[in-house]
Amino acid sequence: MDFGTEFKPLTVQPQEIEGKSFEIITEELGEHSFTPEQYPIVQRIIHASADFELGRSIVFNGDAIEAGIRSIRAGRPVVADVQMIQAGVSKERLERFGGGIHVYISDPDVIEEAKRLNTTRAIISMRKAIRAAEGGIYAIGNAPTALLELIRLVKEGLAKPDLVIGMPVGFVSAAESKDELRKLDIPFITNIGRKGGSTIVVSAINAISIMAANRE
Amino acid sequence: MDFGTEFKPLTVQPQEIEGKSFEIITEELGEHSFTPEQYPIVQRIIHASADFELGRSIVFNGDAIEAGIRSIRAGRPVVADVQMIQAGVSKERLERFGGGIHVYISDPDVIEEAKRLNTTRAIISMRKAIRAAEGGIYAIGNAPTALLELIRLVKEGLAKPDLVIGMPVGFVSAAESKDELRKLDIPFITNIGRKGGSTIVVSAINAISIMAANRE
Numbered sequence: 092m093d094f095g096t097e098f099k100p101l102t103v104q105p106q107e108i109e110g111k112s113f114e115i116i117t118e119e120l121g122e123h124s125f126t127p128e129q130y131p132i133v134q135r136i137i138h139a140s141a142d143f144e145l146g147r148s149i150v151f152n153g154d155a156i157e158a159g160i161r162s163i164r165a166g167r168p169v170v171a172d173v174q175m176i177q178a179g180v181s182k183e184r185l186e187r188f189g190g191g192i193h194v195y196i197s198d199p200d201v202i203e204e205a206k207r208l209n210t211t212r213a214i215i216s217m218r219k220a221i222r223a224a225e226g227g228i229y230a231i232g233n234a235p236t237a238l239l240e241l242i243r244l245v246k247e248g249l250a251k252p253d254l255v256i257g258m259p260v261g262f263v264s265a266a267e268s269k270d271e272l273r274k275l276d277i278p279f280i281t282n283i284g285r286k287g288g289s290t291i292v293v294s295a296i297n298a299i300s301i302m303a304a305n306r307e
Numbered sequence: 308m309d310f311g312t313e314f315k316p317l318t319v320q321p322q323e324i325e326g327k328s329f330e331i332i333t334e335e336l337g338e339h340s341f342t343p344e345q346y347p348i349v350q351r352i353i354h355a356s357a358d359f360e361l362g363r364s365i366v367f368n369g370d371a372i373e374a375g376i377r378s379i380r381a382g383r384p385v386v387a388d389v390q391m392i393q394a395g396v397s398k399e400r401l402e403r404f405g406g407g408i409h410v411y412i413s414d415p416d417v418i419e420e421a422k423r424l425n426t427t428r429a430i431i432s433m434r435k436a437i438r439a440a441e442g443g444i445y446a447i448g449n450a451p452t453a454l455l456e457l458i459r460l461v462k463e464g465l466a467k468p469d470l471v472i473g474m475p476v477g478f479v480s481a482a483e484s485k486d487e488l489r490k491l492d493i494p495f496i497t498n499i500g501r502k503g504g505s506t507i508v509v510s511a512i513n514a515i516s517i518m519a520a521n522r523e
Contacts, residue, residue, distance in 0.1 A: 092438055095463035105427060112478040141476050141501035142358070175505065178394035211321060222308055247311035260357050260506075262328040285357035289391065290476075290504045 112138055119143065128156050132280065132298040139294035145286045153278035155254055156299060159228055162253035163303040166190040168227040169296060170220040172213055172237040172259075176230055179293035184300040192296075195219040196234075213237035221250045228299075230256040232292035235264035242271050255279040256295050258287035328354055335359065344372050348496065348514040355510035356502075364498040366489060371470055372515060374494040375444055378469035379519040382406040384443040385512060386436040388429055388453040388475075392446055395509035400516040408512075411435040412450075429453035437466045444515075446472040448508035451480035458487050471495040472511050474503035 116137050125133050129151050137146035163169075166189030171177055177194045185191055195201050195216035205212040213234035220229070221244055229252045231238045238257045244250035257272045257279060259265045269281045280295055332353050341349050345367050353362035379385075382405030387393055393410045401407055411417050411432035421428040429450035436445070437460055445468045447454045454473045460466035473488045474497060475481045485497045496511055 092434075093465075094434055095460065095465050108477075108479045115478045138478070139476065139504065141478065141481070141503070174394040175391050175509070178390040179505070218310055244311065249309075249311050260355065261324075262331045262354070262357065263324045265357070287357070288355065288504075288506045289395070290506055293391070 109138075116146075120146065123147065125149075125151075131302070132156065132295055135294040135298040136291050139290045140286075142286070145282060145284075145291070148283040148286070150273060150281050150283060151279075152273070152281075153276070155278040155280050156302065158278040159254040159256075159280075159299040160303045160306065162226060162228050163190060163300055164188050164306065167253060168193050168224050170194075170217075170224075170227055170229050171292070172196060172216065172231045173233045173289060175289035176232055176292050176296070179289065180296050181300060184297075184304050187304065193220065193223065195223075211236045214240040217241050217244065217250075226251060226253045228252065228254045228256065228296070230292045230296055232258050232287060232289040233260065235259045235261065235268040238268040238272060239264070242268070242275060245275060245277060253278065254299075255281075256292055257281045258291050258295075260287035260291075261285060325354075332362075336362065339363065341365075341367075347518070348372065348511055351510040351514040352507050355506045358502070361498060361500075361502045361507070364500055364502070366497050366499060367495075368489070368497075369492065369494040371494040371496050372518065375470040375472075375496075375515040376519045376522065378442060378444050379406060379516055380404050380522065383469060384409050384440050386410075386433075386439075386443055386445050387508070388412060388432065388447045389449045389505060391505035392448055392508050392512070395505065396512050397516060400513075400520050403520065409436065409439065411439075427452045430456040433457050433460065433466075442467060442469045444468065444470045444472065444512070446508045446512055448474050448503055448505040449476065451475045451477065451484040454484040454488060455480070458484070458491060461491060461493060469494065470515075471497075472508055473497045474507050474511075476503035476507075477501060 116134050133146050133149050169192040171194050174194050177192050180192050196212050201212055201215045201219055205215045213236045217237050217240045229241055238259055266285050272279055272281050332350050349362050349365050385408040387410050390410050393408050396408050412428050417428055417431045417435055421431045429452045433453050433456045445457055454475055482501050488497050
C-alpha cells in the first residue's frame with residue numbers, strides 16, 4: 092500500500108518528548124511544597140492531565156510512596172475499580188516482582204451479588220478484593236462507592252491496604268469520598284475536589300512502579 | 308466471610324447519580340453556545356473530567372455528530388490510539404450494529420515496522436488502521452503523532468474517516484496537533500489546548516453511541 096509522502100524518521104524520540112514535557116511542567120508549576128520523593132508522582136499526574144490545578148491538589152499521607160514501592164516489590168496485587176486503569180498500567184513492571192493488577196467489577200459473581208444486595212458492582216468488587224488477597228495497592232479512579240466501601244472496610248479492620256490511591260472523578264460523592272479518605276491515618280494518595288479519573292490514577296501507579304523498578 | 312456492618316441497600320441508584328450529576332453540570336455551566344445535539348457530548352465530557360474549562364473548549368466541525376451516528380449504525384469500526392480507550396468504551400452498543408473498537412499500537416507488525424522506520428508505534432498504528440477498513444471513527448486521546456499522521460493521510464487522500472475525535476493530552480505537540488486538525492474541513496470533535504485524554508475520548512464515543520442506539 093502506498094502511504095503517500097514518505098515520512099522522515101522522527102528527529103524527536105518519545106523519551107525526549109517526555110523529558111521536554113517534564114521540563115515544561117517544572118518550569119510552569121513554579122514553587123510548590125511537594126517533597127523530592129512526591130514530586131515525580133505529581134509531575135506524571137500533570138503530564139497525564141495537563142492540569143496544574145489538579146496537580147497542586149494532590150495530597151500524600153503517611154509513608155505513602157515507600158509503602159507503595161514496598162508493596163510492588165513484594166509482588167502484592169494492585170486492585171483497581173475499573174478496566175481502564177488495568178489497560179493503562181504498565182503491567183510488565185508489576186509482573187517483574189510477581190505482582191499484577193486486578194479488576195473485579197465485571198466478574199459474574201460480583202454482578203450477581205450486587206443485584207442480590209441491590210447495591211453497586213463497585214462496592215462488591217472491593218469486598219471480593221479483600222477476600223482475594225491481604226494488603227496490596229487499592230487504586231480507585233471512577234467509583235466513589237468503591238472508595239467509600241473501602242474506607243468502611245478499613246475502619247472496621249477488614250481491609251488493610253498497603254496504599255490507597257483514591258481519585259474518583261465526578262459531581263456526586265466523588266469529592267466527599269476523598270474527604271472521608273483524608274480522615275484516615277493510613278498511607279494514601281488522593282486529591283481535593285471533584286477531579287480525578289483513570290488516567291490520573293494510572294500515572295500515579297506507573298510513577299510508583301518506576302521507582303520500585305529503579306531500586307534494583 | 309464477615310464483611311462487618313451490614314450495609315443498607317442504596318437509596319440512590321447509579322442512574323440517579325448520573326442524572327443528578329448532569330443537572331449539576333447544566334446548572335454550573337450556565338450559558339453556552341453548543342447546539343442541543345452537541346450539548347449531551349459536552350455534558351458527558353464534563354462529567355468524565357469535572358472540568359468546565361475543558362468542556363467549554365470543545366469544538367465540533369461539519370456534521371460531526373450525525374456522521375458519527377451514521378458510522379456506528381453502519382457497523383463501521385472505531386479506531387483508537389491506545390488500549391485505555393478500548394477498555395472504557397461501551398462495546399456492546401457498537402457490536403449491536405456489527406461494529407467494534409480496534410487498537411493496533413501493540414500489534415507485533417506495528418512494533419516491528421515502527422522500529423524499522425525509526426518512528427512511533429502510534430504513527431504506524433494509524434497506517435495499519437487505514438489498510439484495515441475504509442471510514443470509521445478515529446479516536447485519539449493520547450498520541451499527538453497519531454493525530455498528526457492521520458491528518459497527513461487525510462490531506463493526501465489516503466484516509467477518509469467518517470469522524471475524527473482528536474483530543475490528545477500533553478505538553479509537546481498535543482495542542483499543535485489539534486490546531487492542525489481544526490484546519491481540515493472534515494467532521495471532527497476536538498478541543499483547544501493541552502488537555503484531553505482517554506477518559507474524555509471515551510465519554511465522547513459513548514455519548515455518540517447512545518445517540519446511535521436511541522435512533523432505533
